[in-house]
Amino acid sequence: MYKQINRRDFLEKLGFGLSSTVLISSCMGNMNMGGSDPVPVSGDTTFKNALKIPETITSPSNMIAQAVQDTVMDGKNAKYIGYRSGLLGPTFRLQKGANFNIKFSNQLAEHTNIHWHGLVIPAEMDGHPDQMVMPNENFNYQFTVNQQAGTNWYHPHPHGLTGKQVTQGLAGFFIVESSEEKALNLPNGSYEVPLVIQDKRFNTDATIKYSPTMMEIMSGYMGDNILVNGTASPYLNVSTRFYRFRVLNGSSARIYNLALSNGANFYVIGADSGMLEKPESVNSLLLASGERVDILVDFTNIALNTEVYLENKTFTGMGTAQGTQAFKVMKFIVNKQETDTFKVPSSLISLAKLSNATKNRSFALTMDMANMSGGMHKINGKIYSATRIDETVAVGSTETWEFDNSTGDEPHPMHIHGVQFQVVSRTGGRNTILPQEKAWKDTVLVAPTEKVKVIVKFEQKGKFVFHCHNLEHEDDGMMLNFEVK
Numbered sequence: 001m002y003k004q005i006n007r008r009d010f011l012e013k014l015g016f017g018l019s020s021t022v023l024i025s026s027c028m029g030n031m032n033m034g035g036s037d038p039v040p041v042s043g044d045t046t047f048k049n050a051l052k053i054p055e056t057i058t059s060p061s062n063m064i065a066q067a068v069q070d071t072v073m074d075g076k077n078a079k080y081i082g083y084r085s086g087l088l089g090p091t092f093r094l095q096k097g098a099n100f101n102i103k104f105s106n107q108l109a110e111h112t113n114i115h116w117h118g119l120v121i122p123a124e125m126d127g128h129p130d131q132m133v134m135p136n137e138n139f140n141y142q143f144t145v146n147q148q149a150g151t152n153w154y155h156p157h158p159h160g161l162t163g164k165q166v167t168q169g170l171a172g173f174f175i176v177e178s179s180e181e182k183a184l185n186l187p188n189g190s191y192e193v194p195l196v197i198q199d200k201r202f203n204t205d206a207t208i209k210y211s212p213t214m215m216e217i218m219s220g221y222m223g224d225n226i227l228v229n230g231t232a233s234p235y236l237n238v239s240t241r242f243y244r245f246r247v248l249n250g251s252s253a254r255i256y257n258l259a260l261s262n263g264a265n266f267y268v269i270g271a272d273s274g275m276l277e278k279p280e281s282v283n284s285l286l287l288a289s290g291e292r293v294d295i296l297v298d299f300t301n302i303a304l305n306t307e308v309y310l311e312n313k314t315f316t317g318m319g320t321a322q323g324t325q326a327f328k329v330m331k332f333i334v335n336k337q338e339t340d341t342f343k344v345p346s347s348l349i350s351l352a353k354l355s356n357a358t359k360n361r362s363f364a365l366t367m368d369m370a371n372m373s374g375g376m377h378k379i380n381g382k383i384y385s386a387t388r389i390d391e392t393v394a395v396g397s398t399e400t401w402e403f404d405n406s407t408g409d410e411p412h413p414m415h416i417h418g419v420q421f422q423v424v425s426r427t428g429g430r431n432t433i434l435p436q437e438k439a440w441k442d443t444v445l446v447a448p449t450e451k452v453k454v455i456v457k458f459e460q461k462g463k464f465v466f467h468c469h470n471l472e473h474e475d476d477g478m479m480l481n482f483e484v485k
């Protein structure tokens with residue numbers, strides 16, 4: 001059964017019971033004005049752990065959020081939370097048109113729920129922060145998968161606890177396949193690998209630490225260890241052929257500038273919840289929290305026993321806390337000769353462009369240090385209130401929504417529930433629409449000084465949220481409700 005959680009509950013969990021004067025002075029005192037990474041990546045860099053691949057489920061029936069045991073750090077067995085026997089959840093893989101029906105049980109000690117990020121489904125199934133599943137209770141998530149092929153994901157959405165629950169292990173992939181996509185004969189089976197990148201901090205007993213300070217609520221909670229699929233310092237053996245990697249940034253706050261250590265280009269074929277019209281060759285790309293990218297990597301002409309890293313290159317323009325350090329994410333070892341006849345297709349799918357918006361809404365993204373009772377990250381001057389509907393949208397209408405970060409100094413990956421959108425324009429900052437944005441999206445990175453406009457058609461009735469997917473910003477209240485009716 002669903003229960004309503006009020007705002008006081010999560011504010012207390014965040015420690016907002018303290019007087020805000022004390023909070024303001026303590027975070028001003030610690031403010032990082034320099035350009036150094038607040039939490040340098042310094043963990044295990046031996047890349048000797050085989051990449052874990054969560055099991056794929058094509059006919060789902062039940063799922064439990066629960067305490068699990070896993071070996072993640074330093075060979076130590078420790079307690080985490082997950083939806084399976086280890087960290088993370090299984091990969092759901094369903095065909096367009098399929099029926100999804102699971103009995104979800106909450107065996108955690110606190111409330112949780114599941115949000116199906118990227119899926120356009122009825123509001124009652126969306127995992128809105130109102131719709132909580134209390135400890136020892138169940139909820140049936142049931143919906144029809146009615147959208148194009150794409151790389152979606154799922155995670156809990158309990159307001160004030162999302163950052164903690166995701167960081168501690170609750171997240172998984174939800175892949176939608178279609179016959180249109182199948183016809184492209186892209187690399188599949190063991191040549192198609194979902195990769196969720198997450199940065200984490202560990203306690204000495206190898207459990208995951210999640211305790212953001214006021215400073216970390218401002219910039220986001222970053223980890224000093226980079227994990228892929230819940231594997232620290234991972235490697236994957238690959239053959240001399242093309243691979244398809246579906247990459248999800250499942251981190252709380254960290255943005256990655258992904259590149260290959262051999263300097264090779266790779267091909268973007270999909271983003272968030274859909275595919276591009278044609279592959280785009282890139283040398284690197286930025287991926288913010290909540291975003292996904294579907295890429296083809298060519299290992300065909302690489303000599304046996306070569307090691308190639310997926311790495312993060314430094315970048316600028318995303319505030320002082322992001323992009324200052326280069327590091328490796330994972331290692332590919334080319335260790336098997338294979339003959340591959342795959343050719344990168346010249347076109348992928350047809351993408352109907354949305355047009356004729358009948359209304360524009362503009363959302364100012366700000367950080368308000370002077371008046372932060374209950375949260376400092378605001379949208380149009382407001383922090384989240386469960387009982388307030390901030391925007392009302394007519395069902396069936398097409399609108400443009402503009403996220404305005406022109407006065408900000410922090411990046412905000414903005415995400416809208418219950419819809420998919422197309423990026424129409426970005427002005428200021430990077431001033432362009434990027435290759436990984438030319439598809440159906442649900443999350444878009446709005447850098448400091450930028451205004452990003454998206455076009456959206458609202459087809460699902462009911463109450464949804466939109467928010468910053470920096471999970472500390474979100475938990476701090478950078479989220480509003482909208483109702484489609």
Ligand code: C2O
Pocket residue numbers: 115117155157290415417465467469
């Ligand atoms: Cu993945 Cu409301 O978020």
Ligand code: CU
Pocket residue numbers: 115116117118415416417418
């Ligand atoms: Cu979502």
Ligand code: CU
Pocket residue numbers: 377411412413468469470473474478
């Ligand atoms: Cu944000």
